[in-house]
Amino acid sequence: xxxxxxxxxxxxxxxxxxxxxxxxxxxxxxxxxxxxxxxxxxxxxxxxxxxxxxxxxxxxxxxxxxxxxxxxxxxxxxxxxxxxxxxxxxxxxxxxxxxxxxxxxxxxxxxxxxxxxxxxxxxxxxxxxxxxxxxxxxxxxxxxxxxxxxxxxxxxxxxxxxxxxxxxxxxxxxxxxxxxxxxxxxxxxxxxxxxxxxxxxxxxxxxxxxxxxxxxxxxxxxxxxxxxxxxxxxxxxxxxxxxxxxxxxxxxxxxxxxxxxxxxxxxxxxxxxxxxxxxxxxxxxxxxxxxxxxxxxxxxxxxxxxxxxxxxxxxxxxxxxxxxxxxxxxxxxxxxxxxxxxxxxxxxxxxxxxxxxxxxxxxxxxxxxxxxxxxxxxxxxxxxxxxxxxxxxxxxxxxxxxxxxxxxxxxxxxxxxxxxxxxxxxxxxxxxxxxxxxxxxxxxxxxxxxxxxxxxxxxxxxxxxxxxxxxxxxxxxxxxxxxxxxxxxxxxxxxxxxxxxxxxxxxxxxxxxxxxxxxxxxxxxxxxxxxxxxxxxxxxxxxxxxxxxxxxxxxxxxxxxxxxxxxxxxxxxxxxxxxxxxxxxxxxxxxxxxxxxxxxxxxxxxxxxxxxxxxxxxxxxxxxxxxxxxxxxxxxxxxxxxxxxxxxxxxxxxxxxx
Amino acid sequence: xxxxxxxxxxxxxxxxxxxxxxxxxxxxxxxxxxxxxxxxxxxxxxxxxxxxxxxxxxxxxxxxxxxxxxxxxxxxxxxxxxxxxxxxxxxxxxxxxxxxxxxxxxxxxxxxxxxxxxxxxxxxxxxxxxxxxxxxxxxxxxxxxxxxxxxxxxxxxxxxxxxxxxxxxxxxxxxxxxxxxxxxxxxxxxxxxxxxxxxxxxx
Numbered sequence: 001x002x003x004x005x006x007x008x009x010x011x012x013x014x015x016x017x018x019x020x021x022x023x024x025x026x027x028x029x030x031x032x033x034x035x036x037x038x039x040x041x042x043x044x045x046x047x048x049x050x051x052x053x054x055x056x057x058x059x060x061x062x063x064x065x066x067x068x069x070x071x072x073x074x075x076x077x078x079x080x081x082x083x084x085x086x087x088x089x090x091x092x093x094x095x096x097x098x099x100x101x102x103x104x105x106x107x108x109x110x111x112x113x114x115x116x117x118x119x120x121x122x123x124x125x126x127x128x129x130x131x132x133x134x135x136x137x138x139x140x141x142x143x144x145x146x147x148x149x150x151x152x153x154x155x156x157x158x159x160x161x162x163x164x165x166x167x168x169x170x171x172x173x174x175x176x177x178x179x180x181x182x183x184x185x186x187x188x189x190x191x192x193x194x195x196x197x198x199x200x201x202x203x204x205x206x207x208x209x210x211x212x213x214x215x216x217x218x219x220x221x222x223x224x225x226x227x228x229x230x231x232x233x234x235x236x237x238x239x240x241x242x243x244x245x246x247x248x249x250x251x252x253x254x255x256x257x258x259x260x261x262x263x264x265x266x267x268x269x270x271x272x273x274x275x276x277x278x279x280x281x282x283x284x285x286x287x288x289x290x291x292x293x294x295x296x297x298x299x300x301x302x303x304x305x306x307x308x309x310x311x312x313x314x315x316x317x318x319x320x321x322x323x324x325x326x327x328x329x330x331x332x333x334x335x336x337x338x339x340x341x342x343x344x345x346x347x348x349x350x351x352x353x354x355x356x357x358x359x360x361x362x363x364x365x366x367x368x369x370x371x372x373x374x375x376x377x378x379x380x381x382x383x384x385x386x387x388x389x390x391x392x393x394x395x396x397x398x399x400x401x402x403x404x405x406x407x408x409x410x411x412x413x414x415x416x417x418x419x420x421x422x423x424x425x426x427x428x429x430x431x432x433x434x435x436x437x438x439x440x441x442x443x444x445x446x447x448x449x450x451x452x453x454x455x456x457x458x459x460x461x462x463x464x465x466x467x468x469x470x471x472x473x474x475x476x477x478x479x480x481x482x483x484x485x486x487x488x489x490x491x492x493x494x495x496x497x498x499x500x501x502x503x504x505x506x507x508x509x510x511x512x513x514x515x516x517x518x519x520x521x522x523x524x525x526x527x528x529x530x531x532x533x534x535x536x537x538x539x540x541x542x543x544x545x546x547x548x549x550x551x552x553x554x555x556x557x558x559x560x561x562x563x564x565x566x567x568x569x570x571x572x573x574x575x576x577x578x579x580x581x582x583x584x585x586x587x588x589x590x591x592x593x594x595x596x597x598x599x600x601x602x603x604x605x606x607x608x609x610x611x612x613x614x615x616x617x618x619x620x621x622x623x624x625x626x627x628x629x630x631x632x633x634x635x636x637x638x639x640x641x642x643x644x645x646x647x648x649x650x651x652x653x654x655x656x657x658x
Numbered sequence: 659x660x661x662x663x664x665x666x667x668x669x670x671x672x673x674x675x676x677x678x679x680x681x682x683x684x685x686x687x688x689x690x691x692x693x694x695x696x697x698x699x700x701x702x703x704x705x706x707x708x709x710x711x712x713x714x715x716x717x718x719x720x721x722x723x724x725x726x727x728x729x730x731x732x733x734x735x736x737x738x739x740x741x742x743x744x745x746x747x748x749x750x751x752x753x754x755x756x757x758x759x760x761x762x763x764x765x766x767x768x769x770x771x772x773x774x775x776x777x778x779x780x781x782x783x784x785x786x787x788x789x790x791x792x793x794x795x796x797x798x799x800x801x802x803x804x805x806x807x808x809x810x811x812x813x814x815x816x817x818x819x820x821x822x823x824x825x826x827x828x829x830x831x832x833x834x835x836x837x838x839x840x841x842x843x844x845x846x847x848x849x850x851x852x853x854x855x856x857x858x859x860x861x
Contacts, residue, residue, distance in 0.1 A: 015754040060716070064751045067758050110721030115762040 004029050005051050005058075011068065012061035018068045026069070030082035031095050036062040038102035063113070066102075071116045077123030077136065085137070089130060096124045659791050660771040660780040662807035666795035667824030669697045672770040675791075680732035684765035687724070688734035689756075691783055692772040693744035696737030702727055709738025713756060714747035720756055733764075745778040757786055774807040781814030789819040796826035 004027040011017045035043035036058055047058045069075075070082055078085050082095040101107070103117040126136045169177065586594040659672040669690075676688040689710060690698035699706040704725050713723045713735075723735045741747055760767045769787060772779045784790040790811055794804050804821070811818050 012751050015749070015751045018754065060751070064755050067755055071758070071762075073761070110719055112720050112759050112763065115759065 002029055002032060002047075002050065003027055004033055005047055008033055008058075008061045008065040009051060009053065012057070012064050015068075021069055022072050022074075026079060026082065026084060030066075030070070031091070031098065033062045033065055034082055034095055034098040034102065037066050038098045040098075067116070071119055075119075076140065077126045080119050080123035081127065089133070092124075092127055092133075096120065096128075659768060659793065660784065660807075660811075661773050661793035661795070662799055662803045663775055663795075664695065664773045666773070666793050666799060668692075668773075668793050669701055669770050671791075671793050671822055671824060672768050673698065673701060676732055676734075676766070676768045677729050679766045679768075680729050684731065685763075686732045686766045686768065687760050687764040688727075688732065689760075689767065689769045690735060690737040691748065691769045691779070693737050693741055693747065693779065694772055694777070696740070698734060698770050699736040702734060704734075704736055706736045706738060709736035710756075711738035711741045711744075711747065713738075714750060714752045715741065716752065720759060744772075745782065748779050749782045753783075754786060774810055775803065781810055781816065784811055784816030784818075785814045788817060790816040791819055792821040794821050794823050796823045798825070 007021065007027060011021060032043050032047070036047055039059075044055055044058060047053075047062075048055050051058065053061075066082075070080055072079070078087070081092050081099070083091050099120045100117065103114055103120060105111060105114040105117060108114040125132070127133045167174075173180075582598055583595070586598055659668050659675070661668045669692075672688060676686045680686045688698065690696050691710060692698075693711055696706060696709075699709075704727075708718065709723050712718045713720055720735075723738070724733050725736060726733050747753070757767065767787075769783055771783045774780045792804070792807060792811065808818065808821075
């Protein structure tokens with residue numbers, strides 16, 4: 001069995017081998033296949049005998065083999081003739097003869113297989129003589145038997161490599177790329193715009209809240225700023241329980257009009273908490289007590305006990321009527337004074353046109369509405385002892401009518417509510433627009449804020465119950481008008497009241513009216529006087545301004561007072577209020593050096609008030625506010641001080657320029 | 659010439675191509691190799707009693723299967739009687755021999771094959787042919803199906819020369835970018851005066 005028969009039959013059964021066999025060299029005895037295809041009986045019988053296949057199969061397989069291998073489209077003449085390149089010339093001739101027997105058009109009538117006869121003839125023309133064969137061998141491109149032409153027909157089965165080197169983006173993705181990019185950009189832009197708008201809205205809201213807060217804080221001092229900045233005096237608080245005030249009035253009345261304490265008290269509308277609840281009514285004027293005290297002082301000054309005390313009892317009602325204790329402070333502010341009066345747990349602070357009322361939680365109801373205010377005269381100022389509240393009586397000196405309150409300034413207290421801390425400035429950032437704060441000069445008003453927590457206040461009020469005597473601390477009064485109106489002190493304990501009253505009495509006749517807007521601020525601290533002492537210890541009086549006549553402490557000491565009250569233990573001083581008072585005095589007087597000394601603490605220590613910085617850091621006095629200026633911490637205190645000083649200088653220059 | 663699924667326009671496309679090549683002056687042989695649902699003989703108005711299946715089965719010579727057409731230089735081989743094993747016949751040496759002979763005797767041989775999906779015939783034929791053209795029916799063939807058909811053709815190492823969209827209607831499909839029927843200048847078949855493609859099978 002020849003090897004070529006196996007190849008022929010294998011290729012016939014599996015045409016996929018065609019491509020493989022085309023690349024191989026031809027087997028040796030292709031002539032046998034050609035003879036079978038040509039129909040030679042001997043070769044066919046030999047093949048059938050050796051392979052066991054039928055003659056038809058062998059003929060078809062041979063023809064198929066010759067077609068696909070010899071007459072492949074890229075076969076060279078040697079392969080077409082079925083020989084190798086080194087075959088003998090006789091073998092070439094022999095194969096050509098058998099091929100032409102098979103492919104001759106005369107023997108193939110249909111002409112289909114005769115198409116290969118042309119290729120066989122062409123190959124023979126190239127190789128039929130040794131000369132032509134040598135010529136062909138010299139010019140043949142390749143010697144592999146196959147021409148390097150594109151193969152037509154079945155292709156070699158080669159493992160196909162997976163094409164992983166595709167484009168990054170598919171066609172659809174590329175097509176949608178503009179929409180995707182634009183959509184992403186649009187979404188980003190919309191989100192940026194939305195975020196910006198949100199941030200703006202937030203900032204605007206915060207700013208508006210802050211402005212409103214600041215406006216509420218500063219609306220109080222608007223009147224003072226407009227009227228006369230330098231004439232304003234900060235208020236001091238007086239710890240004066242109502243019962244004590246009543247007792248003081250009683251004592252005074254006993255001193256001068258021994259028979260009529262009830263006539264003094266009851267119309268004055270300062271009933272004891274439990275004794276006369278409904279006489280004056282809930283809307284009795286809070287300054288009634290003060291007025292009564294004033295009347296007492298006035299009476300004591302005039303030396304006539306039968307001077308009418310009663311007119312002060314009615315007080316002067318505002319057109320709206322008295323609605324609360326805070327109105328006393330407001331009333332006092334009408335005359336350009338600043339009063340901070342605390343009655344039994346209520347604190348009334350009036351600065352210029354503003355009245356501030358801080359409710360203490362311990363006192364409620366009618367007892368808390370009474371007002372016991374004590375006033376200290378501006379010693380040596382020659383102020384009229386008559387208070388403008390005593391409207392029924394014509395004043396000895398022409399009292400300047402109160403400056404009209406502008407509409408913008410609210411002199412009535414605003415509703416008591418818990419103040420929130422001012423909103424912090426928004427942090428800087430690209431989304432936060434730094435707020436353009438309204439640049440206003442710091443107002444010349446000092447607010448004392450009590451920022452201790454409620455529990456602390458409770459404890460404090462418990463520590464100082466209502467009937468406990470309060471120190472007769474003096475209130476600094478500043479004269480805004482030429483006709484200086486001096487508030488007489490409202491005596492809290494009888495001793496202090498009498499002391500102050502005695503102090504004011506000699507000062508009254510010698511005090512001339514001030515023609516110029518003199519700024520007189522005095523911080524006077526009247527210590528409680530022991531009743532047994534014939535000469536009560538004079539109050540420590542500090543004159544910070546160029547007051548024409550300093551308060552004669554000797555006069556205070558000289559006037560003997562009849563002390564009817566039992567001795568009271570000296571309570572703890574309200575250092576915070578004293579401190580503020582000192583500051584206010586220095587501020588109102590324009591004494592920059594003193595202000596500095598106060599601030600640095602040296603003067604305060606001299607006064608026994610302690611260090612201001614530490615006081616600021618304490619919870620008792622959280623910050624001292626000057627209009628929009630907050631002194632809260634050490635870092636801000638220096639800046640606030642600088643601004644304050646600058647303003648003081650400018651205010652001085654303006655005042656000296658007049 | 660094959661397609662993903664049945665009746666997508668293979669026969670029409672093959673006949674049109676063959677006619678165009680014949681009109682170009684080339685000798686064209688059109689072979690209906692769809693031994694399952696032949697239609698070329700119906701289109702050309704010939705009988706199908708003797709054809710490719712007979713030759714593949716070894717009954718006749720190739721010359722006996724060839725039938726002339728009305729078009730000059732265009733001859734065709736009908737499918738013949740439907741054999742029970744078309745894939746075996748097509749995968750045998752007869753088909754290769756026929757294609758070799760036809761490649762020598764004709765300038766262009768166009769095989770109208772069966773669809774790809776579900777049958778093994780088309781991959782075999784596409785492996786034998788020098789190029790394969792995939793016919794896709796516009797508006798009907800699913801993209802996934804066409805992709806799968808291409809996958810199978812590549813698996814058989816076919817040389818896919820391209821795809822051809824048939825039954826394309828610009829007014830329906832619009833081609834996705836707004837070139838609808840309103841744009842008369844963009845209609846692909848508007849040059850001959852008829853706005854819609856003329857159905858060549860009825861010619």
